[in-house]
Amino acid sequence: xxxxxxxxxxxxxxGSSTMxxxxxxxxxxxxxxxxxxxxxxxxxxDTPDFIKALAVEGLxxxxxxxxxxxxxxxxxxxxxxxYGKEFGAVLSPHEVAASCGGKxxxxxxxxxxxxxxxxxxxxxPYWVTFPEIVHFCQxxxxxxxxxxxxxxxxxxxxxxxxxDKTKLLIVNSPNNPTGRVIPKDxxxxxxxxxxxxxxxxxxxxxYLFFAYPPAEPFxxxxxxxxxxxxxxxxxxxxxxxAMTGWRIGYTIANAEWTKAMVxxxxxxxxxxxxxxxxxxxxxLDNIDATKAAVDSMTAEYERRRDWLIPELNKVKGFKCGxxxxxxxAFVDVRGLLGEKYASSAAVAEAxxxxxxIVVTDGEGFGADGFLRISYATSLExxxxxxxxxxxxxxxx
Ligand code: PLP
Numbered sequence: 001x002x003x004x005x006x007x008x009x010x011x012x013x014x015g016s017s018t019m020x021x022x023x024x025x026x027x028x029x030x031x032x033x034x035x036x037x038x039x040x041x042x043x044x045x046d047t048p049d050f051i052k053a054l055a056v057e058g059l060x061x062x063x064x065x066x067x068x069x070x071x072x073x074x075x076x077x078x079x080x081x082x083y084g085k086e087f088g089a090v091l092s093p094h095e096v097a098a099s100c101g102g103k104x105x106x107x108x109x110x111x112x113x114x115x116x117x118x119x120x121x122x123x124x125p126y127w128v129t130f131p132e133i134v135h136f137c138q139x140x141x142x143x144x145x146x147x148x149x150x151x152x153x154x155x156x157x158x159x160x161x162x163x164d165k166t167k168l169l170i171v172n173s174p175n176n177p178t179g180r181v182i183p184k185d186x187x188x189x190x191x192x193x194x195x196x197x198x199x200x201x202x203x204x205x206x207y208l209f210f211a212y213p214p215a216e217p218f219x220x221x222x223x224x225x226x227x228x229x230x231x232x233x234x235x236x237x238x239x240x241x242a243m244t245g246w247r248i249g250y251t252i253a254n255a256e257w258t259k260a261m262v263x264x265x266x267x268x269x270x271x272x273x274x275x276x277x278x279x280x281x282x283x284l285d286n287i288d289a290t291k292a293a294v295d296s297m298t299a300e301y302e303r304r305r306d307w308l309i310p311e312l313n314k315v316k317g318f319k320c321g322x323x324x325x326x327x328x329a330f331v332d333v334r335g336l337l338g339e340k341y342a343s344s345a346a347v348a349e350a351x352x353x354x355x356x357i358v359v360t361d362g363e364g365f366g367a368d369g370f371l372r373i374s375y376a377t378s379l380e381x382x383x384x385x386x387x388x389x390x391x392x393x394x395x396x
Pocket of ligand 1: 041100101102103104204235236238248
């Protein structure tokens with residue numbers, strides 16, 4: 001075998017901890033065990049039919065060739081129009097670029113901004129990819145603890161964490177893994193503070209539309225230009241339209257930042273799939289159909305949430321606040337820790353081995369003592385899983 005030494009940039013990254021649970025589940029399934037998977041980070045719904053039909057339409061129209069690296073002009077215009085109609089944002093197509101999912105949007109944004117030694121503020125708990133992108137850029141993650149405010153970031157927390165080396169803050173609201181939503185006014189205060197201190201902000205709006213009343217979707221794309229100059233919105237179709245496999249997302253950032261991201265992308269993925277861009281552009285143009293599809297998924301997640309959280313709180317040792325968005329319950333299991341279970345990882349392992357339920361240990365999100373339970377699965381599965389949890393741990 002060749003003497004292969006991985007690059008320092010990649011050696012500094014860790015593997016995805018959320019994949020470990022999925023891997024264990026698939027091994028058990030291969031042995032014929034009926035596993036209930038509550039570790040999934042993707043909608044259980046299929047992509048709406050009208051979007052699938054639009055992709056076929058795009059293919060038949062001959063959209064099978066390269067597009068500009070920034071995406072089809074039609075795609076960028078549809079994003080601009082949609083954000084205008086939906087949120088009242090005033091954007092220019094030069095501020096929009098298509099990407100292969102929200103993940104590449106985040107990567108493009110961070111890699112075009114960060115230099116070795118820069119500090120990046122990341123609120124804890126965090127989505128697993130945030131620190132790894134920062135490591136890849138040879139920058140330094142600086143974590144902000146949010147537990148004192150029930151996992152909701154505040155401007156005061158950010159203010160206390162900013163140093164001379166702070167270049168960037170990464171926020172994600174609605175949040176994976178906590179399901180918490182930063183109130184609109186607080187998020188604006190956070191971003192205004194950062195902009196006034198010369199700190200950039202990447203707002204990961206991948207769960208934007210999954211905010212349950214009274215929480216509401218708020219996009220940083222509506223901020224005035226002098227603030228938005230410091231902001232990159234990382235957007236995605238993956239969760240909103242149940243399109244995880246299509247790999248399509250976008251960035252909204254100032255024209256110079258966008259140009260740099262397009263340059264980077266032009267030497268890597270080039271652009272997301274041509275007819276997928278077409279389908280997404282046409283879907284956004286049909287705002288009624290789009291909103292109806294999203295609203296029905298949001299209502300179903302809300303119904304599951306409303307059933308699940310009170311049930312989880314009946315399980316002995318579980319404590320779970322009401323998530324305001326996304327599709328995750330973030331359960332405090334510290335009440336179970338002691339002689340029998342040394343850590344939340346041990347709790348997750350017992351759930352898998354003894355009750356055949358897959359959940360994600362909080363440690364990978366920087367929150368030992370917690371479990372992330374996804375409700376992107378049917379109420380029937382949730383019901384079976386909760387019964388098995390009650391049997392395993394007992395009830396209050
Ligand atoms: N951001 C967050 C917080 C996520 O949870 C995910 C996916 O799980 C993504 C971004 C990336 O999604 P995608 O690359 O599929 O758009």
